[in-house]
Amino acid sequence: MRTTRFEGPMIVRTAHHLPTRVVRTRDIGLPDADEMLRLTGIETRHVASDDVATSDLVVAAAASLVAERRDDIDRVLVATVTPDHPSPATAPLVQHGLGLSFVPSMDLSAACAGYVYALDLAARALATGDRTVLIAAGECRFRTLDAAAPGVRALFGDGAAAALVGTDATPHAGDRPRLRLVATCLGADGRHHGAIRVPAGGSRKPTTRESVELGEHALRMQDGPTVFFQAVEGFVDLARETSKSLGLAPADMDLIVPHQPNLRILERLSRLLRVPPERFAIDVDRIGNVGGASVGIALDRAFEAERIREGMRVMLLTAGAGFTAGAAVLEAVR
Amino acid sequence: MSSEARFLTRIEPLLAAAIADLALRSPDADAELSLRSIEVITLVDLLEAELDLVLTSDDVRPEHFATRRSIARLLAARHGGAG
Numbered sequence: 001m002r003t004t005r006f007e008g009p010m011i012v013r014t015a016h017h018l019p020t021r022v023v024r025t026r027d028i029g030l031p032d033a034d035e036m037l038r039l040t041g042i043e044t045r046h047v048a049s050d051d052v053a054t055s056d057l058v059v060a061a062a063a064s065l066v067a068e069r070r071d072d073i074d075r076v077l078v079a080t081v082t083p084d085h086p087s088p089a090t091a092p093l094v095q096h097g098l099g100l101s102f103v104p105s106m107d108l109s110a111a112c113a114g115y116v117y118a119l120d121l122a123a124r125a126l127a128t129g130d131r132t133v134l135i136a137a138g139e140c141r142f143r144t145l146d147a148a149a150p151g152v153r154a155l156f157g158d159g160a161a162a163a164l165v166g167t168d169a170t171p172h173a174g175d176r177p178r179l180r181l182v183a184t185c186l187g188a189d190g191r192h193h194g195a196i197r198v199p200a201g202g203s204r205k206p207t208t209r210e211s212v213e214l215g216e217h218a219l220r221m222q223d224g225p226t227v228f229f230q231a232v233e234g235f236v237d238l239a240r241e242t243s244k245s246l247g248l249a250p251a252d253m254d255l256i257v258p259h260q261p262n263l264r265i266l267e268r269l270s271r272l273l274r275v276p277p278e279r280f281a282i283d284v285d286r287i288g289n290v291g292g293a294s295v296g297i298a299l300d301r302a303f304e305a306e307r308i309r310e311g312m313r314v315m316l317l318t319a320g321a322g323f324t325a326g327a328a329v330l331e332a333v334r
Numbered sequence: 335m336s337s338e339a340r341f342l343t344r345i346e347p348l349l350a351a352a353i354a355d356l357a358l359r360s361p362d363a364d365a366e367l368s369l370r371s372i373e374v375i376t377l378v379d380l381l382e383a384e385l386d387l388v389l390t391s392d393d394v395r396p397e398h399f400a401t402r403r404s405i406a407r408l409l410a411a412r413h414g415g416a417g
Contacts, residue, residue, distance in 0.1 A: 039372040225374040225399075229391035264375060272388065 001187035001238065001325065003245035009123035009165055011179040011330065012132070012172045014300040016161040017061035018046040018287065025154055029147065036154040041263020045157025045288030047142045053084040055093035057160035058138040065164050066098050066134060069171065073164075074130040076105035077121055079114025079137040079292040081321070082144060083107060086201065094136065111196070112259045112320025113186070114292030115161060116328050119316070120184040122165035132170050136162040137292035146218035155262060156219075157288030161296025176303050177310045179330035185242040186326045192230075195222045196321035231261060232268045234319045239273055242315070242327040250275050253329075254312040257302060259319060260284035260294040281307065291320070308332050341406035341413075348384060349402070352377035363403040374399050385413055 022044050026033045037043065048057060058078055066073060076098075078091040091105035110117040115137040122133035138160030145153045164170070165181075172178060200216035201207050211217065221227065235258065239250045250256070250273045258266060263284050270277045281302040290297055295318050302308050312332045319325040342363055350356050353373050359365065369377070377399070378389050389412065398408040 035370070035372055039375070223371065224396065225371050225378070225394045226391050226396075228371065228375060229378075229389070229394050233391055268379075 001185050001241050003183050003185040003242060004120070005183045006123050006127075006181045008167050009126045009181040010167065010170075010333070011119070011181070012164040012166045012170045013065055013176070013178075014161070014163045014296065014303055015061050015065050016159065016293070016297040016300040017057055018159045018297070019048040019052065019057070021047050021049060023047045023142075028153055030150040030154055036150065039262070039264065040154055041267075041285050042154060042288045043285050045142065046159055048140050048158040050143070052140065054080050054082050054138045054140040054160070055084050055090045055097060057140060057158065058090070058094045058136045058162065059097035061138065061160040062094065062098055062134060062136055062162035065162055066100065069132070069164075070098070070100055072132045072170070073100055073134050074103055075122070075125050075133045076100065076103060077108055077118040077133060077135045078105070079108045079110060079118045079135070080139060081109055081111050081114070081291060082139045082141050090138075098134075100134075110292065110320070110324045110326070111322055112261070112289070112291050112294060113318040113322075113324040113326040114320075115296045116184065116316050116318045116326030117186060117324070119163070119165060119181070119328055120186055120326065123181055123184070126165065126167060132164055132166040134162065135165055136160060137296050139291035139293050141219070141291060144218055146215045148215065149218065149220065151223060152219055152221050155289045157290050159287065159290040159293050159297055161293045161300060163296060174334070177308055177332035177334055179308075179314060180333050182329040182331055183242070183246055184326065184328045185238065185245065187238075188322050188324045190322065192323045195227055195323070196220075228265060231265050231319065232272065234323065234325060235265070235269050235317055236272050238319060238325050238327050239315065239317055242329060246329060248329075250315070252313065253279065253315040255279055255281060255302065255307060255314045256317055257281040257295055257299045257314060258317040260287065260298060261289050310334050337410040337413075338403070338406045341409045342402055344384075345381070345402065345405055345409070348377060348380040352380055363406075364401050367399070367401055369399055381409065385409065387412055
């Protein structure tokens, strides 16, 4: 893992969108819903209607951000692992849907770390001349899950998050603090590539009648407690490493906004980091795991709840399939 | 009494708290417990609180939580035999 310090970039504004349909864990046909509730702590999730795809969710999330500043946006980065189509990318659909000019627009595939990876890339783009970058993460995952894999089906929901990343010169409404980016710390470990994977549909195993019949186009996750504990250890190591590189400890964070894999993982993370649960932004119980969008949704909801005030130090903490991992430390400023 | 034997006694109430149908499973220390994920995770929480230790992803490998004896052996090793 490598920490990069920044001077200048800031998250000017955040937003999110959740589909209106709410589906309870008890209503998705699980053979043992009570056990899944105890295991995950996820009671409900939002699910997109059949005519809505990831780009629609992202456009809905970002619309309010770009309403009066379309000409200021120099780049669009969309993190997703459930794109509208395998090709081309979803980002040009977002660019078009938002009515943006002919700006570079690309997807970024870093699973549940996608939002922080996009933030890191945006900060680097600002350093080379961009004025404002629209970052977003969106997933339309629920419909792709295998009904025969209830342990996976119980985890995920749909939604999108977006943010404008700019500089001190970027106009802002001023009703919320902005988040000055102090540093990012990103990494990946491909040894665990198979732990969370959609097996078919790529170049290694193209789509065939057999792959469809075997359900190999749905997300598969290794079962068992080992993955659970590995996930917690990954979060703990990332939080400690990132903090240490800045001369801090996780307990120095006023608010930790983590990826939201499930409630039990976040409870253990809180305990091992010795950071009390009330200093975490947690909404996985109501929203489920929304992949790369989870952290962005939780961040925007923390703003909505007025949990982020000027002077606070905020850590975004993400890890996901790949494995990929990304943390960001930010300071709330006016 | 060996450390492993002391842990065999000590884990019994924790197993009862973590496993709803423990009474239906064989009480033999070498019988397969066939724990589900939720049971392992809950049991680890209880063990860590009771013994003031932190177990790792290596510790929770299936073979370590296969039987009462394997759990006791793991704890004896991780707890420095202080059981």
